[in-house]
Amino acid sequence: MFSRRGFLGTAALVTASAVSGRVQAAAIPEAPTMDKAVMQPPLHPTSGPDYRPVVTLNGWSLPWRMNGDWKEFHLVAEPVVREFADGMKANLWGYNGQAPGPTIEAVEGDKVRIFVTNKLPEHTTVHWHGMIVPAGMDGVGGLNQxxxxxxxTFVYEFEMKHSGTFMYHPHSDEMVQMAMGMMGMFIVHPRDPAFRPVDRDFVFIMSSYLIDPGTYLPKVNEMTDFNMWTWNSRVYPGIDPMPIRLGDRIRVRIGNLTMTNHPVHVHGHNFAVTCTDGGWVPESAQYPETTTDVPVGAVRAFDMLADNPGDWAFHCHKSHHTMNAMGHDVRNFIGVSRKDLAKAVGKLAPDAMVMGSTGMAMGNMEMPAPDNTLPMMTGTGQFGPIEMGGMFTVMKIREGLGRDDYADPGPYNYPPGTVAYEVDAPAAEPARQPPAGERKTKPSMKGMKM
Structure with missing residues (x-):
């Protein structure tokens, strides 16, 4: 794990001759790395304009150093091992020890210098997605550099002309490198801290993978049939909860570098989309939502008032995206006699388990699986199995949390009488009233001739 104090105070320096490109950079700063897959505390600025730093789900923000009036960062592109959740790891490519890479934070008007060192087995570049930069800094290999x-090691230098929510990713062998997890978020805070302030600011990026059960390496040539849908290359129950103080105004920034759109839905609240990778949405153009669609290659940020205490689901609303290791070539056996099916299957595969005749609920079902494979639906709450995976987490809204307290507050203490409950009802089929249009009525005698 990095030490920001050590990074800013005793950065390791190398001669400029090691740098390919901009010789103005006098030395290369050290490259902090991270070995933990849990959300790190916000990285507050120690100089320059003040701002509310972001926190990254299962991630961290990259420290920097000041060199004159330049803010300097160092990214290292390298192979990494990423744990998707307890019980499954993947061999990916990323930055500074993780995939996705660390979040980069700067302020509108900053001059930034970003060193990029390549420790991959092939060439790479970095494109600053959505940011207005000089053409020679745009990062498309062969075209711009x-x-x-x-x-x-190459150096990128540009001024942050606009605040907003952006991404970074390669434009070299893009199909392979992005499919291997090379991506990250880039947040540019407004120079005026009074511009649309929030109390908590969360960020994550969405990526998808096809990893066969029992294996460790994504299939990079896949276009549509993914089985691991991730937030910051984590799946539920490995995705951090989002601790939120009751009454806080929060912002959630979401980048999408998967191969499909994601309708992201919040329970118990509404929100307004306030920012895209193209800039801030004028207040006059905002409207209330509970679900926002995040297109491919785009960013959506929404602002929400956390005024309803409890544990609230927050997830992609495509149901297959809230499952892990999802197999798609599975027949539907709902309504099929389990006894007859088991007899037929048993002749061919004596150890096979017949399932799905009454549905696919897996909360109480344990099935053998290869090593390094997660159940499709997992996770447990205070009332039993949650039966979710993939792109799912919980907003935990509580009274009394500290300003920078992001520790998991545990299960919500429901006030008496506020939890759905079972009623005593007869086991027999209850009487049902037919729809109005189907009710049988006696014909009226009025107006009939006798």
Missing amino acids: PHITPGK
């Missing part, structure tokens, strides 16, 4: 070959 030479590719960064293995072992080399």
